Amino acid sequence: MKSIRLSLMVYFLVLLAAALVAVSWLVHQTTGRALEDKETSTRLLLETQYTNRRQAVKEEFDTRILHRAMQLASLAQSQWNPGRGLELQLHPLGLLTAGLNPHGQLLMPLWVTEGTRGPVARQLHHMAFSKIAVAEDIMRGRETEFFQIYSEEGTPLQHSASMADNSFHLDQAVASKMKLLESRFDDPPDTHVRRVTLKAPVSRFRLFRPPPPLLPPRSPDRARRQARKAEVTRGQASSRPVREKKAVADKEEPPFLDRPSPAIFIQCAYDTTERDADLAELHDKFEMELASLKSESADTLARLRDHLTWISVGTFVATLAGGFWLVRLGLSPLHRLSDAVSRVSEKNFRLEFDGPAPPRELRPIVERLTQTLELLKRAFAREKQAAADISHELRTPLAALLTTTEVALRKPRTPEEYRELLEECRGSSQQISQLVERLLALARLDAGADTLRLQELDAVDMAEQCASLVRPLAEARGLSLRVHGQAPVCLRADPDKLREVFTNLLHNAIEYNRPEGSVDLTVERANGSLRVQVRDTGIGIAPELRQQIFERFYRADPSRQADGLHAGLGLAIVKGYVELMGGSIAVDSKEGQGSTFCVQLPAPS
Amino acid sequence: MRVLLIEDHKPLVRALRQGLEEEGFAVDVAYDGEEGAYKARTADYDAIVLDLMLPKEDGLSLLRRWRREGMTTHVLVLTARSSIDDKVRGLDLGADDYLTKPFQLEELLARLRALVRRGYQVKDPVLRIYDLEIDTAAHTVKRAGQPIHLTPREYALLHFLAYHRGQVVSRSMIWEHLYDEDDENQSNVVDVYIRYLRNKIDKGFDPPLILTRWGEGYLLRGDEQ
Numbered sequence: 001m002k003s004i005r006l007s008l009m010v011y012f013l014v015l016l017a018a019a020l021v022a023v024s025w026l027v028h029q030t031t032g033r034a035l036e037d038k039e040t041s042t043r044l045l046l047e048t049q050y051t052n053r054r055q056a057v058k059e060e061f062d063t064r065i066l067h068r069a070m071q072l073a074s075l076a077q078s079q080w081n082p083g084r085g086l087e088l089q090l091h092p093l094g095l096l097t098a099g100l101n102p103h104g105q106l107l108m109p110l111w112v113t114e115g116t117r118g119p120v121a122r123q124l125h126h127m128a129f130s131k132i133a134v135a136e137d138i139m140r141g142r143e144t145e146f147f148q149i150y151s152e153e154g155t156p157l158q159h160s161a162s163m164a165d166n167s168f169h170l171d172q173a174v175a176s177k178m179k180l181l182e183s184r185f186d187d188p189p190d191t192h193v194r195r196v197t198l199k200a201p202v203s204r205f206r207l208f209r210p211p212p213p214l215l216p217p218r219s220p221d222r223a224r225r226q227a228r229k230a231e232v233t234r235g236q237a238s239s240r241p242v243r244e245k246k247a248v249a250d251k252e253e254p255p256f257l258d259r260p261s262p263a264i265f266i267q268c269a270y271d272t273t274e275r276d277a278d279l280a281e282l283h284d285k286f287e288m289e290l291a292s293l294k295s296e297s298a299d300t301l302a303r304l305r306d307h308l309t310w311i312s313v314g315t316f317v318a319t320l321a322g323g324f325w326l327v328r329l330g331l332s333p334l335h336r337l338s339d340a341v342s343r344v345s346e347k348n349f350r351l352e353f354d355g356p357a358p359p360r361e362l363r364p365i366v367e368r369l370t371q372t373l374e375l376l377k378r379a380f381a382r383e384k385q386a387a388a389d390i391s392h393e394l395r396t397p398l399a400a401l402l403t404t405t406e407v408a409l410r411k412p413r414t415p416e417e418y419r420e421l422l423e424e425c426r427g428s429s430q431q432i433s434q435l436v437e438r439l440l441a442l443a444r445l446d447a448g449a450d451t452l453r454l455q456e457l458d459a460v461d462m463a464e465q466c467a468s469l470v471r472p473l474a475e476a477r478g479l480s481l482r483v484h485g486q487a488p489v490c491l492r493a494d495p496d497k498l499r500e501v502f503t504n505l506l507h508n509a510i511e512y513n514r515p516e517g518s519v520d521l522t523v524e525r526a527n528g529s530l531r532v533q534v535r536d537t538g539i540g541i542a543p544e545l546r547q548q549i550f551e552r553f554y555r556a557d558p559s560r561q562a563d564g565l566h567a568g569l570g571l572a573i574v575k576g577y578v579e580l581m582g583g584s585i586a587v588d589s590k591e592g593q594g595s596t597f598c599v600q601l602p603a604p605s
Numbered sequence: 606m607r608v609l610l611i612e613d614h615k616p617l618v619r620a621l622r623q624g625l626e627e628e629g630f631a632v633d634v635a636y637d638g639e640e641g642a643y644k645a646r647t648a649d650y651d652a653i654v655l656d657l658m659l660p661k662e663d664g665l666s667l668l669r670r671w672r673r674e675g676m677t678t679h680v681l682v683l684t685a686r687s688s689i690d691d692k693v694r695g696l697d698l699g700a701d702d703y704l705t706k707p708f709q710l711e712e713l714l715a716r717l718r719a720l721v722r723r724g725y726q727v728k729d730p731v732l733r734i735y736d737l738e739i740d741t742a743a744h745t746v747k748r749a750g751q752p753i754h755l756t757p758r759e760y761a762l763l764h765f766l767a768y769h770r771g772q773v774v775s776r777s778m779i780w781e782h783l784y785d786e787d788d789e790n791q792s793n794v795v796d797v798y799i800r801y802l803r804n805k806i807d808k809g810f811d812p813p814l815i816l817t818r819w820g821e822g823y824l825l826r827g828d829e830q
Contacts, residue, residue, distance in 0.1 A: 395685035399706035400617035406710040407624040
């Protein structure tokens with residue numbers, strides 16, 4: 001990205017969006033699950049309620065039917081029993097008073113047989129009870145109420161008027177298993193009714209129950225004590241024999257005597273339409289509640305989603321604005337740095353940081369920048385100085401050339417005069433040319449465009465050549481120039497550059513020598529390298545200047561500046577060439593006694 | 606007119622010297638600051654041409670010292686330093702003119718002439734004495750409208766006398782301003798050139814302009830004489 005602010009904002013907002021989405025999703029999931037749980041439990045509650053209500057309706061309905069059946073049973077009993085119980089209880093008297101009783105004649109055989117308690121009596125009983133008839137007005141019943149009365153044998157005795165020609169059916173197999181006063185509900189197939197079958201005694205008394213056997217009275221306390229004692233002595237098995245005894249006693253009861261009293265079956269049925277409508281209504285209500293529960297949780301979830309969305313959007317927008325402000329705040333030191341940098345100019349290399357000190361993160365940059373600017377400032381000054389030096393070095397011989405030419409052209413001259421002036425011109429041109437050559441050599445070194453053209457050569461031979469080249473100059477100053485070295489010292493090197501190194505060092509040694517001094521050039525091989533030493537007997541170089549002499553345009557003695565060869569570039573070129581050839585140059589000097597320049601070049605034998 | 610040339614680049618010195626001498630200047634040369642300072646003290650120059658980057662003593666410090674010591678000789682700074690800063694500094698230190706290398710010889714000569722005129726408080730490059738006209742720019746002389754041919758030496762002598770018109774100038778003054786240090790001092794050389802000049806200027810014209818003050822020297826007739 002091109003802008004830090006933009007990228008920071010984008011990353012930050014993407015992160016925020018991700019976090020918001022994650023949190024929203026979590027909240028949504030958690031709430032959704034909680035809502036689901038709540039819905040499940042509420043539904044369970046509703047279901048239970050529904051089931052209970054349904055059950056209650058059904059039970060109430062059933063109870064109504066049963067009540068009706070019982071009422072009918074009671075009515076049926078009442079058809080028979082009024083005033084008769086007494087008679088039956090006092091049957092010996094009844095026998096006597098049969099004549100007085102309205103139905104005395106009819107009951108007579110009964111009373112007679114009751115006393116005998118035999119099958120005949122029983123048969124008689126049944127015969128008698130098959131004649132049960134409930135009052136017509138009762139039997140008419142309501143439209144929605146159906147009932148039918150059966151004898152104990154299952155013979156239908158009576159049915160309600162509402163049933164018209166229809167009739168119920170009493171399942172004999174079921175009926176025979178029913179106990180007295182037991183009721184059974186069922187829904188007859190192909191009808192809209194709920195039916196109860198009730199087995200009810202025709203009499204309110206248990207006539208045929210034999211009297212309990214006479215047992216000697218026993219103190220309950222004693223009996224309890226006995227039982228406890230037995231428990232203590234026999235532990236767990238204590239109660240078993242007692243129970244067994246009781247069971248045996250039950251079994252010993254004679255079958256006849258165990259027979260229940262004569263009974264009737266009453267089947268009572270109610271039309272279920274109304275109840276079913278109620279149930280349906282209940283069901284509808286339940287369904288509605290379920291639906292509303294569902295929609296309620298869906299609504300809550302949707303609301304939550306809306307809220308989360310709004311909160312997220314709001315947070316996002318607020319963060320966008322706040323983020324811009326924050327990023328701006330965070331980037332302000334960078335702005336200040338940028339301002340400070342933009343104020344840097346060629347006139348002022350100082351990095352002036354406005355306001356408070358730069359933050360810790362920027363300090364390395366500021367320090368580095370300050371250092372770089374300092375370096376740049378020095379380089380700039382050097383460059384400026386070099387440009388001035390170059391222009392000076394070029395302008396002076398150029399001025400000489402120009403002036404000489406103008407003088408020559410001012411008036412007609414003799415051939416000799418022209419020759420002289422032309423010689424002057426040539427001298428100046430050569431000087432300019434040499435200077436340009438040297439500047440070009442340095443420029444090539446700077447640009448790294450200089451390449452070595454290596455070839456096999458003898459260093460001692462080359463030293464001799466160069467020495468012979470400068471010997472006239474040395475002799476003119478009364479110096480002795482000697483070359484030491486045992487030829488051949490062969491190596492692969494660039495002859496032009498090596499020659500330049502030799503010549504420059506020799507020139508310097510001659511230039512800065514004392515009259516009648518000496519120059520010694522030593523060429524030898526040492527430790528796989530070529531060592532060249534140029535020793536002079538000049539004024540020497542102060543220790544603090546020993547590095548400066550290799551700088552461009554540095555001149556040990558400014559008085560020699562103007563004779564062209566000594567523009568202060570020679571040693572700079574020598575150093576450049578030596579380093580290009582992979583070697584090194586050093587200077588050793590004693591002030592007043594002379595200097596020794598030592599060049600080491602790699603020269604594997 | 607005598608000029609001191611302080612410059613360390615020998616080919617340039619040689620060319621300049623020849624050019625100046627052929628223009629009628631007497632030229633003394635100093636190759637470094639010390640020598641220049643010495644020569645400037647010992648002789649009375651009409652102008653000094655001063656290089657700035659000099660061995661031994663820098664041109665600017667030389668200039669500063671001269672001005673501090675009250676030397677009024679006009680100084681033309683001739684240097685390779687071409688920046689405005691350098692020019693301003695040179696002029697502010699008391700230089701009268703500033704010329705950067707490389708330069709045109711004609712320009713240098715014109716500037717030197719201007720400096721000399723300024724030294725004698727003359728503005729007009731054409732000097733007029735009676736019916737004599739000396740065009741200092743073209744180096745031509747006319748008397749009563751007739752052109753007169755003079756050798757450089759004769760011209761220089763007339764030129765010098767014209768700048769001192771009405772004033773007696775001694776032979777040594779003439780010598781000092783017309784001959785450089787290398788010329789051998791021969792007292793009658795001045796008299797010889799005066800005679801040549803009289804022959805060319807005064808012969809056949811009236812009044813005679815070159816007058817002799819016995820025991821003192823010569824003078825070019827001023828307005829009051």
